[in-house]
Amino acid sequence: MIYLLLTGIILFLASFIKSITGFGFALVLVPLLNLIFSPKISVPFDIILAGILNIILLIQCYRNIEISKITYLLIGSIIGLPFGAYILSNFDEKLLTIFISLITIILSILLSINKNIIFRENRSTLIGIGFISGGMGSSTGMSGPPIILLGLAQKWDKEKFRSNLIGYFTFINILTILIYMNIGIFTSFIIQLAIIEFPIILLGIFIGNRLKKKVSQKLFHKIALILVISASISKLIINLS
Secondary structure (H helix, E strand, C coil): CHHHHHHHHHHHHHHHHHHHHCCCHHHHHHHHHCCCCCHHHHHHHHHHHHHHHHHHHHHHHHHHCCHHHHHHHHHHHHHHHHHHHHHHHHCCHHHHHHHHHHHHHHHHHHHHHCCCCCCCCCHHHHHHHHHHHHHHHHHHCCCHHHHHHHHHHHCCCHHHHHHHHHHHHHHHHHHHHHHHHHHCCCCHHHHHHHHHHHHHHHHHHHHHHHHHHHCCHHHHHHHHHHHHHHHHHHHHHHHHC
């Protein structure tokens, strides 16, 4: 039963960070859960609870969402999600995770070195980033890095950044759950574990919301970059060991 306690601690940390920043749930949850379970358990478990968490947070922040941005991101993600799910079911997940982690680390370091990197945020860019995010989300459980790096590069406002991410991830999680159900990735163990651990999410949201307003724009961006790099490095180390 020790795995229930460890899962609860990890889940609290992930939901606490998510409630403050609008992201980071999978970035924290999946790498740490992979120390306890295989990705075929940790990724679907993340998808179920992240979907519930995002719906709760969406109710609180939907007024700040920039619909035009997330619409194009979602179009790309809808195209990318089936590809990622297919890869998870049929390809070597370790090699895939190593490749994605390396690319994410390189991009994050480049962004931290040159904070003035800004690229054109047009329709094609948003759809392309959405496609990458959707594919990464359904194959590795980490759809966040492409969208987070986009927001950092474009210097999105903190509140809109957080709200856009929550709005985007809510739809992505719902779509991913439907795809997983269709191809039979969810098991009775995963569903039971999600039910048992769900109350921990509410505790994380409650405490995170109390501290959210104390996070400045500058600190918010630092947290975002640190989370992306840390999560990618941890997944890289796990899969190389």
